[in-house]
Amino acid sequence: MTQYVAPQPGQNAAPDGIDAPVTAYEARGQVFAAQRDHYAARSARMANVNLALFTGALICLGIGVWQGEALWYLGAGLLALGFVAAYAYHTAIDRHHHHFNELWTITNEGLLRIRRDWQALPLRQAPEPPDMALAADLDLLGHASLQHLLNTAYTPIGQITLQRWLLQPAAPPVVRARQGAVQQLAPLLDFRDQLALRGRSMGTAQTNYERFLDWSEDAGWLSARPWLVWLSRFLTLLTFAAIGLQIAGLTPYPLWVGLIVVNLLLVLTIGGRVDEVIDRVAARQIVFRTYTDLFQLISAQPFTDPELQRLQARLTAQGQRADHHMRRLTRIMALAELRHFMFYLPIQLMTLWNFHVLWLLERWQATAGCHVRDWLAALGELEALSALAALAHDHPSWTFPTLQTA
Template identity: 30%
Template sequence: MNGLKERYEKRKEFYAQQAGELHRRINRLSNIRLGLSLVGLSLGVFFYIIYSRSLGIGMVLLTVILFIGLVFWHQSLRRKHLYRQILFENYAQSLQRLAGEWKSFPDKGEDFKNADHPFSEDLDLFGLNSLFQWINTAKTFRGRETLKEWLTAGPSEGEKILSRQEAVRELSKNLSWRQRFLAEACMAKGLMSSPQGIIQWAKTYDESYLRLRVLILARALPIVTISFLLIYLLTGKLSFWYPLLGIIIQSLILFAGKQRGKALKAVYPYKESIKIYEKMLARIERRSFQAEYLQDLKEGLPNREGTPAFQQIKKLAAITDMIANRDNAIFLIVNILTLWDIQCMIALESWKEKSGRFLGRWLETIAEFEALSSLAGIHYDHPDWTFPEINPAESGIRAVRMGHPLLRGAVCNDLTIDKHSGILLITGSNMSGKSTLLRTVGINLVLAYAGAPVYARSFSCSRLQLYSCMQVSDNLGESISSFYAELLRIKQIVLATKEQGNIFFLLDEIFKGTNSQDRHLGAKILIRQLSKAGAMGMVSTHDLELGDMEKESRGGIRNFHFREYYENDEIHFDYKLRLGISTTRNAMYLIKMAGIEVEGV
């Protein structure tokens, strides 16, 4: 851990120094640009008045050219400075994550919360203090969605999980590349919106702009009009009607097509995102990968001619720059003289015809690299965690020294669940660790199926469909009480056991919204039914009488418990899982701690 911290600290300091040096260069360049403007223009006026007009005009033109060059240089330095500043912040955030201070990260995945999902709410996958908030480094719209899909979709094919594991291992070693890849996405101004609009836009193109006669007319007409205008202005030997007629014809062509304006405006909102995608694709395509999963992603990017995706999308970025000034009042003259809108439409439709159908695939590739990079961060920060074995032959879970990934200093436990003893009944007093154990198993399964390492010394599991009923609450808007909401969730689990196999459930204090007699009877009936259906899972309960089911089930249901102990009149928990039914209770002690007088007890 100390070695990781030192590495992060060194790189953070390195980029802080680079950002500081670039900031100083930007300030110096600003002063030079101001000085050049004042001196150049002053000399231009001086030469114009004292010596000759041509020398003065030449000096002014030279000053303008140098000024424009300095402006571009200044913009380049500002981008480099912003990029280094982002890298500095990324390493600072990595240090926060390593220190367990990630709960202040702004992206909590709140938009992915779904009360109807089979397990995401119970396992705290999204929202404040969630798994997503801890691991996510994705910034693009589809990157965040892809990570969310991997965490919630359940188990993929075993080979696919293993392929992701291999990719995560490789990316975890490439810290610098991952941070730079992330930094490219962070260059976006604000949140990146859904790309679905531009993906659909890119799939269709207007063939009329690609016809040979349209191309010839669009290129030839401005050349003729501008030539007539120059001849008229420079020689005066041509009637002004010739250039005027050309300008009128070109104006009519420009202002006749309203649909053209809509087509040009359709791509412009994505101008900044397109440049971000270009930089991210360049990072991918200029890197060599060993993992087959990463190689396949990269090899799917070029078109049939082998043109890299980043070069193709770079052309689209250049076209959007062409469109950028079309609404400028001063640019109107240039637009008319050059048929600029027509040139932009030809360029756009040509790009869409050659490359547009690949855009969706490019963005999905970026998204997968972002999701894989998020998972790679887990492995880099926790090299002692293990990649799980996905065992199709033996159904169940086997874990050695398994802990909760989101808890610093979590107590680890061993656990075995298989088809012969498929249901664990967990008893114990309040705050002893029952619910945490259920979440520990669930969240490690989520990581395992996503292709990430899990918090355990060793971990193997089969592909199980995960369901939970742990922290169900009422829904006033739907007039649903918490008890009825719990029944709906349990109904979902029961139906799943009838419609599909390999169900794994997590039930925490079921039927707590009813009386103790009904709760005991209902829990017993449900557990029997789930066991008979071949489902596996864990049930936490305060109902010690349910422990009798172990004998009834002949080993199909096993009892485990947590216990507490007291020192100096204080309650303590060791959070160690033990065989058998709980023999301790702490409710009365906790009630007394709350200041409530307990008589006769």
């Protein structure tokens, strides 16, 4: 039997009161706001530079066409190159502006939590459980609830995990393990902000999250047809061999033309299905790119708490960290982006490119896909712990209960 023992006055309490976290949030908010405004001003200036370069290039081009002098064309070309470089630089500045604006928003939400400003504080929640009415009556879920106060879980799995923890009791050893993790996470403001920052880019991607999980655990479509794997490889090698023979002058016949026709037939009959499978993954790219960043952040953090170290250990498979596996998936999807390239069709007809990309994707499925669900479960637990840590940080005078076995 487990007994709740009320803490003694001052036990587990920080010496400072509620003013300390408010001061910390306000100071951080001022830093982030200053950086945000700095990059906003630079972005506005770069917008004017871009406009000037673009307009100048058009004017030089117009004068060149009118007067027929090469010097004006050269000027138009140089200004156009300058516009491309300035546009890339402007994009980087906008990314910095967005970065600090998001950090300011995250920090401001800390103040909203402390003030219990329920109208301004966003409510992030997983799909409602069957007993939602009872949970809402107990102020566990919904508006102005404990869930609303613990609003720092951004990913779908983080929201699901936090909701489950609020509704289901945990065994005393589990509670103690979570308390230790929360105590280490509470002062790690930078880490928790970065965790929230990466999670915010997920948006409301609950459907994408579930479909990514489904794809990760699916049986491979191409791997179930090994003959097609070998046929695509054989035709690719044969096509290049035929091209090489004609270039070397070893045959007067364009044998490669016949092979291109065979490849075209394969693309027209089966290639569409291959593209459908690849598109199913491509539509979720924002999901696994975000998870890559989240896994990297968690794995690189030097935790000393046993529970946090246990969660880190779960973010590995076959001796490699989860973020390394996810980064490999990102690199494979970069190869799939060639399908949108202007000259993709001749490349496809010579190489059967999408068949080889799908083979790489399904090899990733076979080696890493079966671990994705556990990786996300570990991420969800850490996000839920981080939400509890934010509560502990915001209220340093609150105490951690002691559980004793009677």
